[in-house]
Amino acid sequence: MSEDIEIETKNLNLWYGDKQALKNINMKIPEEKVTAVIGPSGCGKSTLIRCFNRMNDIIDCCRVKGTILIDGKDIYNKKMDVVELRKNVGMVFQKPNPFPKSIYENIAYAPRIHGLKNKKKLNKAVEKCLKQAFIWDEVKDRLGDSAKSLSGGQQQRLCIARALAVEPEILLMDEPCSALDPIATAKIEELIRYLSKEYTVVIVTHNMQQAARVSDYTAYMYIGELIEFGKTKQIFENPYEESTENYITGRFG
Amino acid sequence: MKWKKIKEHIIYSLLRLTGLFIVCALAVLLFYIISGGMGKMSWDFLSSFPKDGMMSGGIFPMIIGTLSLMTLTMLIALPIGTLSAIYLVEYAKPGRFTDAIRLAVHNLAGVPSIVYGLLGLGLFVVFLGLGLSLISAALTLAIMVLPIIIASSQEALRAVPQNIREGALALGSTKWETTRYHVLPYALPGMMTGSILALSRAAGETAPIIMTGAAFYITHLPSSIFDEFMALPYSIYTLATQSSNVEATRPTIFGAILVLLLIVLCMNLVAIIARNYYRKKYRW
Amino acid sequence: MKHTMFSLKKFDYKKIRNIKDKTVRKILLGFGLTAVIFIILILAFLLMEGLPFFFNGDSIDFFTGDVWDPSSPNIPRYGILPMVLGTFLVTLGAIVIAVPIGVGCSIYLAEIAHPKIRETLKPVIEILAGIPSVVYGFFALVVLSAWIDDFFHSTTRLNALTGSIMLAVMMLPIIISLSEDAIRSVPREMKEASLALGLTKWDTIRGVVIPAALSGITAAIILGVARAIGETMTVLMATGNAPVISFDMLTSMRTMTATIAVEMGEVPFGSIHYHALFAVGIVLFVITFVINFIADKVMKRFREKY
Numbered sequence: 005m006s007e008d009i010e011i012e013t014k015n016l017n018l019w020y021g022d023k024q025a026l027k028n029i030n031m032k033i034p035e036e037k038v039t040a041v042i043g044p045s046g047c048g049k050s051t052l053i054r055c056f057n058r059m060n061d062i063i064d065c066c067r068v069k070g071t072i073l074i075d076g077k078d079i080y081n082k083k084m085d086v087v088e089l090r091k092n093v094g095m096v097f098q099k100p101n102p103f104p105k106s107i108y109e110n111i112a113y114a115p116r117i118h119g120l121k122n123k124k125k126l127n128k129a130v131e132k133c134l135k136q137a138f139i140w141d142e143v144k145d146r147l148g149d150s151a152k153s154l155s156g157g158q159q160q161r162l163c164i165a166r167a168l169a170v171e172p173e174i175l176l177m178d179e180p181c182s183a184l185d186p187i188a189t190a191k192i193e194e195l196i197r198y199l200s201k202e203y204t205v206v207i208v209t210h211n212m213q214q215a216a217r218v219s220d221y222t223a224y225m226y227i228g229e230l231i232e233f234g235k236t237k238q239i240f241e242n243p244y245e246e247s248t249e250n251y252i253t254g255r256f257g
Numbered sequence: 258m259k260w261k262k263i264k265e266h267i268i269y270s271l272l273r274l275t276g277l278f279i280v281c282a283l284a285v286l287l288f289y290i291i292s293g294g295m296g297k298m299s300w301d302f303l304s305s306f307p308k309d310g311m312m313s314g315g316i317f318p319m320i321i322g323t324l325s326l327m328t329l330t331m332l333i334a335l336p337i338g339t340l341s342a343i344y345l346v347e348y349a350k351p352g353r354f355t356d357a358i359r360l361a362v363h364n365l366a367g368v369p370s371i372v373y374g375l376l377g378l379g380l381f382v383v384f385l386g387l388g389l390s391l392i393s394a395a396l397t398l399a400i401m402v403l404p405i406i407i408a409s410s411q412e413a414l415r416a417v418p419q420n421i422r423e424g425a426l427a428l429g430s431t432k433w434e435t436t437r438y439h440v441l442p443y444a445l446p447g448m449m450t451g452s453i454l455a456l457s458r459a460a461g462e463t464a465p466i467i468m469t470g471a472a473f474y475i476t477h478l479p480s481s482i483f484d485e486f487m488a489l490p491y492s493i494y495t496l497a498t499q500s501s502n503v504e505a506t507r508p509t510i511f512g513a514i515l516v517l518l519l520i521v522l523c524m525n526l527v528a529i530i531a532r533n534y535y536r537k538k539y540r541w
Numbered sequence: 542m543k544h545t546m547f548s549l550k551k552f553d554y555k556k557i558r559n560i561k562d563k564t565v566r567k568i569l570l571g572f573g574l575t576a577v578i579f580i581i582l583i584l585a586f587l588l589m590e591g592l593p594f595f596f597n598g599d600s601i602d603f604f605t606g607d608v609w610d611p612s613s614p615n616i617p618r619y620g621i622l623p624m625v626l627g628t629f630l631v632t633l634g635a636i637v638i639a640v641p642i643g644v645g646c647s648i649y650l651a652e653i654a655h656p657k658i659r660e661t662l663k664p665v666i667e668i669l670a671g672i673p674s675v676v677y678g679f680f681a682l683v684v685l686s687a688w689i690d691d692f693f694h695s696t697t698r699l700n701a702l703t704g705s706i707m708l709a710v711m712m713l714p715i716i717i718s719l720s721e722d723a724i725r726s727v728p729r730e731m732k733e734a735s736l737a738l739g740l741t742k743w744d745t746i747r748g749v750v751i752p753a754a755l756s757g758i759t760a761a762i763i764l765g766v767a768r769a770i771g772e773t774m775t776v777l778m779a780t781g782n783a784p785v786i787s788f789d790m791l792t793s794m795r796t797m798t799a800t801i802a803v804e805m806g807e808v809p810f811g812s813i814h815y816h817a818l819f820a821v822g823i824v825l826f827v828i829t830f831v832i833n834f835i836a837d838k839v840m841k842r843f844r845e846k847y
Contacts, residue, residue, distance in 0.1 A: 090740075265743045340568075358574065370773060375590070376587075403575070431558050529664070
């Protein structure tokens, strides 16, 4: 692999109480590419990417051992500012979860709190983010409407725009299309391809076709272990591991 | 950025202080009551009649009065409240009629206790001619705790998953059989704990019984439900505000308060323990 | 029937079961109606015993007069204003104290406190809620009033401030537990979204959680207020019970509830004074009814949102 490495995990272990959810994960996620994480339910896919922005911190019984380097910095280091980390690592969730505010406020909320108070600049930032998320044309005339009035697919694109508004380098996506219909899914996939020009995208998905369509690299996980990681083409066409092949050809999972 | 962190630190500390305030409030309250009442606690105090205008002697008739009042209240309120809740959850069909009942339950819960006293006085004491008596007071308190019992019973019934009912109905059970054999057994513990909490509320209630039958001083225990009675909360109130010798009655008041608190808190404790036990037992 | 495996005695048995089912349904309907009956009874008896006052007494003086002196040998006066003012001021004082502490504590419990601290604080709140009002009243009468006197050198030993503080402590459990519920029912995804944007926990609480839970918190406060207005024993024992018009929180005041409780024991049945006290009851009932109604509407709006 010749690309620059954005995220690197070294011997990453994670427990929920007594239950180990991640076992010795070692992987290197390249910069400005789309990396898909696939595997059967409960294999730790979501848990893994929630480590990258330390979202697991808010779960009380969760313990992490090992190192995760982002841009060469250990994010589980005591000195790491979680807030700064999350600014740098955006996240889009499984179910669209816009705030119960207007469309405009959903986007403007974070930049404003991070210190962007100038009204004009804020307007521009909102417009830019909405355009980047392919939703500007659909909402530009009703920015004041409640975000809840949008359709599910639109809400999800709004959430992506919201994540972009803090100008992250990495975008984590936790099954972003699982609650959406095929047309909305296609739009989001197109968006992901487009975003990978500027952002490092890590996407967790249940849907293998989706992984094949959108990703450059694929990681296959099984019961908390990383079984295989490599170029998507190679994983899908010529996996090294039998377990991967079984999963991909649909023998289980 | 630094200023922001300091600000957040201050806010968090203030929020923590509010939690501390709650603990302190309870601690101070309990400290005064326990330290004031502990000295009085003896078998003699619990089991003898008051003497010398209640400046000495025990609080036996008040304890008996409060306990019999609670028993009577429970006997009246429990069947009405639980059956009413069963109707509302299992039988009532959505619509105006049911909405009206819900609204009534809701409003009943918001009526001040003194207004229940007025109802008891007007309805039971005067209109029905029951006079100032144990039964008038118990009926009044029963109506007062009814909305609480209905609400907690409804919650317990709703916690039984719908598919249990569907399963029973699919086997050809009638509605009542389903309710009786497949819903009630699981909901009963929840209904009981809610009712115990409601009763503990009734035990400490003073305002309604002032007007419906509690007496300042009687030399004998009530011989029937149509007699006036002495009750702990009412005696605490009268002794604290109307006694001729404030200093001399104070230990008796503290003792009475401690006993009342013990009764109320024990009931609360039983309810909470039972609730936690059954919560673990039935996990849907 | 081909598939009958056991001889289920279908015929008679079924009939009995159905009759039983229908009977039970009717009986239960009767019980279901009790709440409605009681609410109607309350209204009926308040009106039955209260309206005679308006026919025989001076109803204009009742609403506008500033003197409540039913036992005056010359002209008994029944002006409700001093008590309405008393109720208002004592409740207002309690709100000022209880709302910041209550809402703050609910935020602390729902969002910040360590689970272990939460597990210890919750029973404390439940115990506070379970303590009878007469006990609070006694505490105010004996302990709190002495503290207030030492600290503020109050005009009268028992005063509105003592009542307000004690009422505030009694309101706290309601406000805390209901607003904690409201804050907790804000979906977790919403909080995660905000945290994932790199906002601090406090920014998230302030910017997302509290706005989302606001109507629930409001309803909690209103219900606490309704409870405070209807509370009798605590204010009766704490505020000193002088039915005078005054805005000084350090003087003695009397609320509507206390008036009924104090005087009802001493009036002859059927006298003007007796009916006047029921008239006060009507006013009290209407006020708490309206407040509960508002709380209900606000709460409904909150529930519909989530």
